Amino acid sequence: MRVESAKGTLLLGAVVTVRRMRDRNIIDAGTLAKRLSPEAIAMLDQRIDIASWYPVKVFCELIDLDWEVSGHRDPLYLERQGAMTADRLFDSGLYQQLEFAERSGKVETRKSLERQSKLITTITGTLYSFLTSTVEVHPLALEIAYGNATHFTDALMHTTVGFMNQINIRQGSKRRWSARRPARDRVVFSMELPARLAD
Secondary structure: OOOOEEEHHHHHHHHHHHHHHHHOOOOOHHHHHHHOOHHHHHHOOOOOOOOOEEEHHHHHHHHHHHHHHOOOOOHHHHHHHHHHHHHHHHHHOOOHHHHHHHHOOOOOOHHHHHHHHHHHHHHHHHHEOOOEEEEEEOOOEEEEEEEOOOOOOHHHHHHHHHHHHHHHHHOOOOOOEEEEEEEOOEEEEEEEOOOOOOO
16 A cells, blocks of 8 residues: 655655754653654654655654644644745755746736646645646636645645745745645645736
């Protein structure tokens, strides 16, 4: 059976954050043992290979712990974390999709918006092993849907909103994304279209 996985480049930030919390005594070993699986605890002292795959369950455990302890369950905290991850990946130069996104100017047609969005969403497959994605341009909004998303937690939904908003910021766009989960295994991200592209 295939294990749903996230790329090490994502896991690294979560591991470093929780490791710092532990090393600065923000959270003690007993609480870590209650909140995290043995696999997640073991990650805190491992070298994370950014090109390798790791169980998304472990990644989510670490993000959820940080969200509770540092973010007090505020979705904006995770959106900021997602934005920082986007900046880190932009600056790393590892992902051509992000370089393309930053170079791209304003799209002038709905078709070019759909084409550009599909290209950018290919990054999903390089960061998560289990998601499928579709892009749809509706009369007033652009929607990107993730399928097979049962293990894509609400915390990941919020970090992804921040990630996608940061792409917009780096493109010079003021448009912002929102997310909803219409089904257990489906997450939909929506962005209102500018007037020039509205149908």
